[in-house]
Amino acid sequence: MAKMLLTITTTHRPATDLGYLLHKNPARLHSRRQSYGVAHVFYPEAGDDRCTAALFVEVDPVGLVRDRKGFSATAGLMDQYVNDRPYAASSLLSAAMADTFGSAMGGRSADRPELVEIPIPLEFTLPALPCRGGESLLRALFEPLGYHVDARQLSLDDRFPSWGASQYFSVALKTTSTLHLALTHLYVLIPVLDNTKHYWVDEDEVEKLLAKGEPWLSTHPQRDLIVRRYLKHRRSLADLAIDRLVESDGSAIDDAGAADGTETVRGDEQEQRLERGMSLNERRMESVAGVVEALRASSVIDLGCGEGRLLKQLLPMKGVSRVTGMDVSHRSLQVARERLNLERMSKMLQDKLTLLHGSLVYRDARFNGYDVATVVEVIEHLDESRLGIFTRVVFEFARPKAVVVTTPNSEYNAKFPSLPAGRFRHPDHRFEWTRAQFEEWAQQQAHRFGYAVRFESIGDADPTLGAPTQMAVFTNQQ
Numbered sequence: 001m002a003k004m005l006l007t008i009t010t011t012h013r014p015a016t017d018l019g020y021l022l023h024k025n026p027a028r029l030h031s032r033r034q035s036y037g038v039a040h041v042f043y044p045e046a047g048d049d050r051c052t053a054a055l056f057v058e059v060d061p062v063g064l065v066r067d068r069k070g071f072s073a074t075a076g077l078m079d080q081y082v083n084d085r086p087y088a089a090s091s092l093l094s095a096a097m098a099d100t101f102g103s104a105m106g107g108r109s110a111d112r113p114e115l116v117e118i119p120i121p122l123e124f125t126l127p128a129l130p131c132r133g134g135e136s137l138l139r140a141l142f143e144p145l146g147y148h149v150d151a152r153q154l155s156l157d158d159r160f161p162s163w164g165a166s167q168y169f170s171v172a173l174k175t176t177s178t179l180h181l182a183l184t185h186l187y188v189l190i191p192v193l194d195n196t197k198h199y200w201v202d203e204d205e206v207e208k209l210l211a212k213g214e215p216w217l218s219t220h221p222q223r224d225l226i227v228r229r230y231l232k233h234r235r236s237l238a239d240l241a242i243d244r245l246v247e248s249d250g251s252a253i254d255d256a257g258a259a260d261g262t263e264t265v266r267g268d269e270q271e272q273r274l275e276r277g278m279s280l281n282e283r284r285m286e287s288v289a290g291v292v293e294a295l296r297a298s299s300v301i302d303l304g305c306g307e308g309r310l311l312k313q314l315l316p317m318k319g320v321s322r323v324t325g326m327d328v329s330h331r332s333l334q335v336a337r338e339r340l341n342l343e344r345m346s347k348m349l350q351d352k353l354t355l356l357h358g359s360l361v362y363r364d365a366r367f368n369g370y371d372v373a374t375v376v377e378v379i380e381h382l383d384e385s386r387l388g389i390f391t392r393v394v395f396e397f398a399r400p401k402a403v404v405v406t407t408p409n410s411e412y413n414a415k416f417p418s419l420p421a422g423r424f425r426h427p428d429h430r431f432e433w434t435r436a437q438f439e440e441w442a443q444q445q446a447h448r449f450g451y452a453v454r455f456e457s458i459g460d461a462d463p464t465l466g467a468p469t470q471m472a473v474f475t476n477q478q
Contacts, residue, residue, distance in 0.1 A: 005127055006055040006093060006186075007044075008179075012120035015051035019043070020112040021179045022053055023103045032100055036060060036198075039096040057096045059087075088128045088168055091191040091198050098187060105187065105212075107180035122182055124173045128154065131169050132195040138169065141189050144221050144362035146397075148174040184212045192229040201232045206241045218245040219328055219359035280459050281309065284469055287458045288374055288404055289313040291473055292320070295402050297371035301326060303360055303394065304378035308336030315340075315349050326356040326367070333357060361389045367398035375405045377469075380429045387441075395449035395474070403451070403474040405442070406458065408432045412468045435466050442472040450478040 010018050019026045026046035032039050037059040045052045098105060107116050131138045135151050142149050150172040156163040175182060188209065191197050209217075209230050217223060224242060231237040288310060292300055298321050302310050305325030314323045327333050333355050337343075342350065358364050360378065367373070373394055382390055394403060410432035413419055424432050433441070439455060446453040451474040457467035 005057075005125075006089065006097070007052055007125045008055075009050065009052040009123040009125075010120050011050050012118075014048040016046050016048065017112065017115055017120075018051045018053055018179075019046070020109050021104050021115055022101055023109065024053065024100075026051065026053075030100070034096060034099065036092060039100050041100055055093070055096060055100060057093060059092060088130045088194070089126045089190050090130065090194045091196070094187045094190050095198075097183060101183055105180055105183040107178070116180060117178055119176050119178055121176050122174070122179065124182070124186060126171045126173075126190075128168050129171045129190070130167055130194045132167055132193065134167075135169065138171065138193060139365070140222055141192065141226070142173055142185070144359070144364045145185055145216060146175050146177065146363040146392075147185075150174070181216070185216070188212050188217070188226065188230060192226050195229050197232055201234060201237065203237065203240070205231060206237050206244075209241055210244060213245070216362070219361055221358045221362065221364060280468055284376060284406055284458050285310050285313050287456070287471060288376055288406065289317070291404050291456075291471075292372050292374070293317060295372055295475075297402070298322065299370045300324070300372045300374060301367060301370045301398075301400070302374045302376070303367070304328075304375060304381075305336060305355075306332050308340050310374060310376055311336065311353065312340060315353060321352060322354075322370075323352055324354040324356060324366075324370070326358045328357070328359050330357060360393060361386050363393050363397045367393070370398070370400045372402045372404065373398060373400040375403065377406055377408070379405060380407050380424075380426075380432055383430050391445050391449070395445060395451065399449075399476065401476050404471065405474070406469055406471045407438060409438075409457075409466050409468060409470045410434050411465045412459075412462065414465060415462060415468075433470075435470055438470050438472065442474070446474055451475060452477050 008018070008022075012018075016026055022041070024030050024041050024043075026043040028042075030041040034057075037057060040056040040058070041053060042056065043051065043053055103109070109116050129138075131151075135153065138151055139149050152170045153165045154168045154170060155161060156166045173186075209227065213226075217226065220226060223245065224238075227241045227245070228235075228238045231241060292314065296319060298319060300314055300320055300322070301324040302314070303326050305311055305327050306329075308325055311323060311325045314320055325333070325336060327336075336355060340353070342353070345353070356366055358366065360375075360382065375394070379387065379390065394400075408425055408429075411434050413423075413425065413432070414421075416425075419425065442453050442455070445451070453472050453474045456471045456473065458469035458471055459467045461467040
């Protein structure tokens with residue numbers, strides 16, 4: 001018998017709450033037979049300060065071959081018996097997780113249900129994780145989800161250093177998260193890193209991916225790669241899964257409307273009709289660019305850059321040497337390239353500009369290291385339940401020297417005769433705040449993350465209702 005291992009450690013107090021979350025008593029050995037071997041769960045340590053659960057999978061290579069779904073019918077006899085399935089983390093480990101930790105992965109705890117939605121410190125270790133794509137892919141998959149990744153590449157054979165490195169890594173993943181969400185990350189991404197599965201993939205696997213990938217997969221920067229690899233590069237299934245992920249995620253509405261453009265066009269036209277005659281969008285861009293200039297920033301990232309209107313203002317600024325635009329919509333980034341005439345730009349401006357596909361609700365190391373991050377008319381497109389994730393991504397992880405946020409002032413909506421009471425300016429807005437609500441939110445984030453904040457108005461102000469757009473300028477105090 002050969003063995004695969006996954007350990008789960010927490011320092012949440014009391015750490016033995018991990019037993020309630022996993023539905024496994026720390027004082028016992030828990031074993032479940034699989035078609036390819038036996039999965040054991042036990043606790044090497046279980047105290048109030050630290051608790052570790054281990055999933056130990058004994059794989060029977062002969063039993064694996066006898067399961068006819070385990071290998072392609074075209075696989076050679078030697079390939080069936082000589083492979084890394086019994087030793088390295090793979091879809092076999094994911095299957096064992098689903099079987100042994102099914103309640104935990106589903107967010108259920110019969111004895112302590114209140115624990116399920118509490119984020120706790122977690123560390124997962126995988127002593128032999130195949131990374132077909134290397135360490136860079138490993139980081140690209142886990143770091144946007146908020147993990148600290150510690151990876152050590154394993155040699156082919158310690159006795160023969162000249163043979164070089166293998167494609168396997170010893171990996172430790174640290175995060176603070178609910179356990180059920182973290183388990184779904186591992187369940188999906190382990191086979192993705194392995195880039196294969198031990199069983200046949202059909203439409204049922206699409207449903208499994210969509211269920212386990214909720215709510216994080218639809219806006220993951222590597223979404224398409226994850227889907228293709230998880231579904232064993234079956235194009236028809238991958239296209240089906242991506243279409244359904246786009247349809248289900250409101251934050252990706254631009255992509256959802258990309259087929260005919262109607263959703264995005266209708267929403268933008270509505271907002272433009274309301275603001276016609278005010279030149280409000282131009283004044284927003286000029287105001288934000290003015291703040292960037294006043295801050296003497298040399299590097300700026302525009303998070304949610306859309307079609308590049310602010311980028312166009314920033315690129316000619318002499319003091320700014322690096323400008324990056326990020327958006328969740330591939331279509332918007334393509335429009336930005338066209339509107340900026342990227343191919344016709346001078347070499348100096350081309351070298352200054354970078355366009356990134358990404359998401360504001362996933363930690364991304366590419367957002368780090370900027371003097372200023374701008375978030376212009378973006379937060380109102382996020383569900384309010386996601387704002388907490390957004391603030392951590394920007395203020396805690398990216399942590400620029402300054403952050404500029406603009407959003408509509410809902411009080412001013414009364415000035416738009418064609419806008420029915422209670423309706424938002426854009427159909428994709430999830431909320432629109434009053435000045436008091438925005439200032440309260442901004443003050444909370446400033447206090448929480450060590451920033452000072454000041455407020456400015458954009459557009460002609462009404463004596464009672466204020467200006468149409470409100471802006472907060474955060475400056476790092478630490």
